[in-house]
Amino acid sequence: MIPRFRPNLGWRELLAALTPPRSEDVERFERAFADEMQQRHAVAFPYGRTGLMLLLEALGIRGMEVICPAYTCVVVAHAIVLSGNTPIFVDSDARDFNMDLDKVPAAITERTGALIATSIFGCPVDLDRLDRIRASYPRLIVIQDCAHSFAAEWNGHPVQRAGRAAIFGLNISKIVTSIFGGMVTTDDDQLAHRLRAIRQIRLRPASMGKSIRRLLYLFAVYPSFWPPFYTLVNALERAGCLARFVKYYDESLIDMPLDCMEAMTAVEARVGRVQIGRYREIIRRRRAAATEYDQLLAGRERLALPPAIAGATYSHYTVRSDARDHWLRKGIQRGVQLGSLVEYSVPELRVYRERYSSVECPVAAQLAREAINLPVTGGARGARMVVERLIRT
Numbered sequence: 001m002i003p004r005f006r007p008n009l010g011w012r013e014l015l016a017a018l019t020p021p022r023s024e025d026v027e028r029f030e031r032a033f034a035d036e037m038q039q040r041h042a043v044a045f046p047y048g049r050t051g052l053m054l055l056l057e058a059l060g061i062r063g064m065e066v067i068c069p070a071y072t073c074v075v076v077a078h079a080i081v082l083s084g085n086t087p088i089f090v091d092s093d094a095r096d097f098n099m100d101l102d103k104v105p106a107a108i109t110e111r112t113g114a115l116i117a118t119s120i121f122g123c124p125v126d127l128d129r130l131d132r133i134r135a136s137y138p139r140l141i142v143i144q145d146c147a148h149s150f151a152a153e154w155n156g157h158p159v160q161r162a163g164r165a166a167i168f169g170l171n172i173s174k175i176v177t178s179i180f181g182g183m184v185t186t187d188d189d190q191l192a193h194r195l196r197a198i199r200q201i202r203l204r205p206a207s208m209g210k211s212i213r214r215l216l217y218l219f220a221v222y223p224s225f226w227p228p229f230y231t232l233v234n235a236l237e238r239a240g241c242l243a244r245f246v247k248y249y250d251e252s253l254i255d256m257p258l259d260c261m262e263a264m265t266a267v268e269a270r271v272g273r274v275q276i277g278r279y280r281e282i283i284r285r286r287r288a289a290a291t292e293y294d295q296l297l298a299g300r301e302r303l304a305l306p307p308a309i310a311g312a313t314y315s316h317y318t319v320r321s322d323a324r325d326h327w328l329r330k331g332i333q334r335g336v337q338l339g340s341l342v343e344y345s346v347p348e349l350r351v352y353r354e355r356y357s358s359v360e361c362p363v364a365a366q367l368a369r370e371a372i373n374l375p376v377t378g379g380a381r382g383a384r385m386v387v388e389r390l391i392r393t
């Protein structure tokens, strides 16, 4: 079974995880992360969502409206709600999966606290259109959600720098991982200072128990993605036996993990530092896979390809098909695990439908039904293998 994704973890990460912890590990990871992202500050959190929640707090945004895409990871909406704000969902643009920026002005009100611009699947948000919105609303605070994009670029301009701050997710399925974890970057000295102060007050220090759990989780990841073993892991996953480890939301709850207010561990920071040092190599591989797919799949009927944008970083290579189930089944038969992320439009999830009346988001709903993620972590050769298996008659 070719896995939907495979974390790019090697012996250096393993060695880093096994080295005795030092008090400055988290700080050193932050420094390396900020340097790679060309930002003045990076502040580490246990999850990306914790970072977003405390960032909103540091920006003084409470009891306000926060604009975000309907088609995004549900944890973003959760963080908005749990920081005492109201999410305002904006429908998507089918061409690049991102928020349809033409629909943003209609969502802006007196109570708007911030706008979360997301480069979903690593497809950079259109910074020219975003600039035009900012020109009309100069006080609008823009937060870049770079959990899928990291340092994606729009016409040479890195998305993470195009706002007051950017948030990143660092779990095992992200482009770069620190086992779990999240990061907030900014060029604003005062904001970084406030964010660190709030983190100091609101997060409890990482416990020994958490460090051990993270280490064990990392040890379990290595064999899970070993190809012969992955077939079994995937069968267990499909049978629902791994739900505890892979499920990240419940349709009827707005909640956070129990350890979401416990600081990032030194183990995670050390793994993250090795990973961020390999960022460029990881991206090169993903781009090579995407280029290969672009060529091999061009012109195929009933299959819409993602836009070919030079600065995209391809957390996912996502095509659209109105016959998704057919493709997912075929994948299983032929030993290719295809993904269906993001498989929901957040305002259509039960809790959000019931508690937050919102405008219709038909494009997001369509993307939720049609998105198929092809494996990208195997590079160009992996992409050729996937197409060969899926397309042969």
Ligand SMILES: *Cc1c(COP(=O)(O)O)cnc(C)c1O
Pocket: 047, 048, 049, 050, 072, 073, 075, 076, 118, 145, 147, 148, 168, 169, 170, 171, 181, 182
């Ligand atoms: C993963 C992700 C996040 C952050 O997730 P955490 O699990 O809280 O680290 C934020 N936004 C998007 C779009 C994501 O995919």
